[in-house]
Amino acid sequence: MALTLRAAAAAAAGPTRGLRRLFSTSFIPPMNSPAPQAREKAEPSTNLFVSGLSKRTTSEKLQEAFSQFGEVVHARVVTDRVSGYSKGFGFVRYATLEDAGKGIEGMDGKFLDGWVIFAEYARPRQPPPPLENNMSPPYSRY
DNA sequence: AGTGAGCGA
Numbered sequence: 001m002a003l004t005l006r007a008a009a010a011a012a013a014g015p016t017r018g019l020r021r022l023f024s025t026s027f028i029p030p031m032n033s034p035a036p037q038a039r040e041k042a043e044p045s046t047n048l049f050v051s052g053l054s055k056r057t058t059s060e061k062l063q064e065a066f067s068q069f070g071e072v073v074h075a076r077v078v079t080d081r082v083s084g085y086s087k088g089f090g091f092v093r094y095a096t097l098e099d100a101g102k103g104i105e106g107m108d109g110k111f112l113d114g115w116v117i118f119a120e121y122a123r124p125r126q127p128p129p130p131l132e133n134n135m136s137p138p139y140s141r142y
Numbered sequence: 143a144g145t146g147a148g149c150g151a
Contacts, residue, residue: 042149049149056144078150089148115146123149 042123046073046100049122051089053077054113059090061113066092069106070099091122 042049050062063075077090094100100121108119 051148052146055146076150078148081151083143085144087148087150088146089150091150118148120149125150 042121044097044101045121045124046094046097047122048092048094048100048103048119049089050092050107050117050119052115052117053086053088053090054115055086055088057086057090057113057115062090062092065112066094066103066107066119069102071095072103092119 048066050066053062057077059075059077062077063072066072066075071094072092073095074093075090076092078087079085080087092103094103104119104121107117109116111117
């Protein structure tokens with residue numbers, strides 16, 4: 001009985017497979033479409049995305065480490081809202097673009113708390129929330 | 143999940 005049911009299910013899902021090598025009209029070569037959220041390096045900004053962090057690295061240690069190469073205005077290790085544990089990446093904002101550049105040169109590929117970290121320009125943040133009916137925007141707007 | 147690439151109240 002059960003075998004019959006399984007066989008029927010397999011038969012229903014099995015056939016018509018392996019003939020789909022026809023010329024699909026979607027042979028669009030990957031041309032350089034400037035996707036806004038591409039996985040490439042973002043354009044220079046004062047804000048850096050830092051990944052590869054140790055789970056024990058805090059925002060304070062992040063700021064300390066990056067302050068060697070410029071004036072750090074803000075540094076944050078991203079943590080889980082409920083567990084409070086680090087997600088292993090964070091953001092560092094420098095006062096100027098040249099400090100940010102020096103920060104990348106000085107910290108990218110370096111060790112921090114035993115882990116090789118990666119520093120790069122952060123992409124622009126979330127799309128602006130529609131504040132039409134709501135007058136409770138976040139407090140921290142960096 | 144203290145699992146290892148990633149783009150955040």
